[in-house]
Amino acid sequence: MxxxxxxxxxxxxxxxxxxxxxxxxxxxxxxxxxxxxxxxxxxxxxxxxxxxxxxxxxxxxxxxxxxxxxxxxxxxxxxxxxxxxxxxxxxxxxxxxxxxxxxxxxxxxxxxxxxxxxxxxxxxxxxxxxxxxxxxxxxxxxxxxxxxxxxxxxxxxxxxxxxxxxxxxxxxxxxxxxxxxxxxxxxxxxxxxxxxxxxxxxxxxxxxxxxxxxxxxxxxxxxxxxxxxxxxxxxxxxVGQSVVVLDEQLVRVFGSLAAVGTISWLNYARRIMLVPVGVVAQAAGTASYPFLAETYSAGHMDQFFTTLKTAFRNTLAVLIPLSVWMMLTARPTIVLIFQQGRFGTADTVETVWALRLLLSVVFCWGIQQILGRAYYARQDTLTPALIGTLCTVAVIPLYYVGATHGGARGVAAASAFSVALYTALLGLWWQRRLGPRAFQGLLTSSIKITFVTLAAAAPSAVALTWPTRWHLANVYLQAAFELMLSGVVFAAAFFALGRLWARDLVMPLWDRLPLATRGRSRR
Structure with missing residues (x-):
């Protein structure tokens, strides 16, 4: 072959x-x-x-x-x-x-x-x-x-x-x-x-x-x-455009009404936000869709809902901790990646604010990427289109107000609210029409993983301040150390606490790590 x-x-x-x-x-x-x-x-x-x-x-x-x-x-x-x-x-x-x-x-x-x-x-x-x-x-x-x-x-x-x-x-x-x-x-x-x-x-x-x-x-x-x-x-x-589809274009159109550089700040922030969205949410949605379409077409509804619940659960178990840690480390991330050449410290400040606002709803991106494809697997493209169009019409004034009164931060806040609103309405309508089977146990799982994430974020935030005491002359070297130390501390705390309080969610992630795999093979 x-x-x-x-x-x-x-x-x-x-x-x-x-x-x-x-x-x-x-x-x-x-x-x-x-x-x-x-x-x-x-x-x-x-x-x-x-x-x-x-x-x-x-x-x-x-x-x-x-x-x-x-x-x-x-x-x-x-x-x-x-x-x-x-x-x-x-x-x-x-x-x-x-x-x-x-x-x-x-x-x-x-x-x-x-x-x-x-x-x-x-x-x-x-x-x-x-x-x-x-x-x-x-x-x-x-x-x-x-x-x-x-x-x-x-x-x-x-x-x-x-x-x-x-x-x-x-x-x-x-x-x-x-x-x-x-x-x-x-x-x-x-x-x-x-x-x-x-x-x-x-x-x-x-x-x-x-x-x-x-x-x-x-x-x-x-x-x-x-x-x-x-x-x-x-x-x-x-005809019906979803707010998550048009969000990037709305950010650019209304960003042009703010100060010079606003479109660029928002684009740089959005680029980083889309890393977890693409790697986790988009990949899960794209990979699950053929299987959702196949099981629904064959009438295997138990398997259809099981696939959907598994995709939700695994996606949130990764996106929630990853987005929280990225919010913590937004400043060193922007410094390390962008602050160089014609991109100065003032640009960093605006981009960091926009990034944190966009990251706050990454978990919503994960849900709607999968849930939208579940609608499409049922050959129902009308419902997401109608909900998305209504959301888009409703939030356009927010983008304008955000751009004219809050600049890049205002546009980013409007974007985050829009994605959260669309995801909530999409989920509520699904539950009303098809019942809660797709979401059974999801709230409990989300609470558990959020609790573990916040507990792990505390020592990670402390570790983020350690490199500042070393008085490193190179700002990029300091940013790299901040990311490395906070990442190691967060991961260690997350998996340690997760084994105690959310073992069913964290251990499948641990088992996929190369070191864990090699350890099992040696045993």
């Missing part, structure tokens, strides 16, 4: 995708480190980050982030009945995706100037002109993102996660490479890296993997009867 043809079970799939996302997040941090070093939190960096508002909206409008979610249940059913018919359906979806995405991206290129004013209304006229130039480079990348999502859906269906795991690594590597090589031209080099990375990493790689991992049978067809069902599933996601 070829490398691309190997299938993974849910545990290995989560580990593979989690490792990929971890590397991708670190590469994203490296990319932002390069940006902060050369451009800091300036108008040029604000313009670059704002350049993604319109292209990302195209992606959301065509439900690009949900292509796998909408395609997998239909492809699963069609491949089970008639493989040839399934390939005709897939070809029709991919062809219309190419047509629609190309048309929208062409419109962005033609009307880049007025769209730039809409994307970042607070920018100066000169910055808006620069933004229009960046838009014309970045927008065509969405064609490759969307088409690549179609082929990735086939790979997820086959439970072949190798290519999707490599996709973000290639994408980020090319952005960094071209950004550094072309840094003399401002941030346009990073924009060209986005375009090339999307083409090679998000499009070419999945196509090659589908062909070599089980075959690709392309059929030139514009229509298939299942397109009606696909549109019925995708249309709510196209």
């Amino acid at each position: 070829s490398f691309w043809g190997r299938r993974q079970a849910m545990g290995w799939a989560a580990a593979l995708l989690g490792g990929s996302i971890l590397l991708s997040r670190f590469m994203g941090l490296a990319r932002d480190k390069v940006i902060s070093y050369y451009f800091g939190a300036t108008e040029e960096s604000d313009v670059y980050f704002a350049a993604f508002v319109i292209p990302d909206f195209i992606n959301y409008l065509l439900a690009g982030a949900y292509f796998s979610i909408t395609l997998i249940p239909l492809l699963t059913e069609l491949f089970r009945k008639d493989e040839e018919d399934a390939w005709r359906f897939f070809s029709a979806v991919a062809l219309w995706t190419a047509v629609m995405s190309s048309a929208l991206c062409a419109a962005v290129v033609l009307w880049a100037h007025p769209l730039a004013r809409w994307a970042a209304p607070g920018l100066s006229p000169q910055a808006a002109q620069r933004l229009a130039f960046f838009l014309r480079i970045v927008a065509p990348a969405q064609v490759f993102f969307l088409l690549g999502s179609c082929f990735s859906a086939v790979l997820y269906l086959r439970k072949q996660f190798q290519a999707p795991a490599l996709t973000p690594l290639i994408y980020n590597a090319l952005i960094i490479a071209l950004g550094v090589l072309l840094r003399g031209y401002g941030m346009s080099g990073f924009c060209w890296g986005v375009l090339l990375g999307a083409f090679l990493g998000n499009f070419v790689l999945p196509v090659m993997a589908v062909r070599s991992g089980g075959g690709l049978r392309w059929r030139w067809t514009l229509w298939h009867p299942a397109l009606k069902r696909f549109l019925a599933l995708a249309l709510p996601l196209m």
Whole structure:
């Protein structure tokens, strides 16, 4: 069997995708480190980050982030009945995706100037002109993102996660490479890296993997009867936008109304916050979805709810302690990663505040990443879309008030509240419609893991102050020691206390550590 043809079970799939996302997040941090070093939190960096508002909206409008979610249940059913018919359906979806995405991206290129004013209304006229130039480079990348999502859906269906795991690594590597090589031209080099990375990493790689991992049978067809069902599933996601999907764009749009540098501060903080979200929450949601869809389609409801409860429990057991420790160490983290070159101490202060506010609701990201996919596994895309749209409309005034009265901190607070509100409503509606089976024991588990986490945070906070007594001349060396000591103390206290007070939650985490595995093998 070829490398691309190997299938993974849910545990290995989560580990593979989690490792990929971890590397991708670190590469994203490296990319932002390069940006902060050369451009800091300036108008040029604000313009670059704002350049993604319109292209990302195209992606959301065509439900690009949900292509796998909408395609997998239909492809699963069609491949089970008639493989040839399934390939005709897939070809029709991919062809219309190419047509629609190309048309929208062409419109962005033609009307880049007025769209730039809409994307970042607070920018100066000169910055808006620069933004229009960046838009014309970045927008065509969405064609490759969307088409690549179609082929990735086939790979997820086959439970072949190798290519999707490599996709973000290639994408980020090319952005960094071209950004550094072309840094003399401002941030346009990073924009060209986005375009090339999307083409090679998000499009070419999945196509090659589908062909070599089980075959690709392309059929030139514009229509298939299942397109009606696909549109019925995708249309709510196209029209109804979730606040967690639009949050990054709302942060950029309203961040432009605050001081210069606000968009950059929020982006740097959000980049770090997304590390635990991506590594734990997104990986768990992505890996569990094919299994949730498969068990629900087969009518195995006990297994469906068991998979859902296990995903919730394991995700919160990691996200709660990790986010609390990251809140404790926000200052040395920002100092070590970003405070260098044109990124100064004043930028650090604002970014730290934003990061702590965003980290306070990381556990909500974990819940909604999994629960949203549980809705989609039931082929219910309407409910999350309606709830998400209502939340988005309700919180837009909060973003405006936060930006005009609180700057970066106000926008970050609005973002955190929005995610918490959406998660709460999504869970309440699920419980009302399907009962509490998915959440049985979750509150007790969350209380136990939170208690252990807070108990472990106390000695970790004390350890955080030790390096300041050593009077180290190098601020980066001191920040590194602060992170190392507080991390070691927190981990030791967390596992020691967890073995006593939350053994059922902590020991599965301990058993997955390499040292614990080696210890068991020796015994």
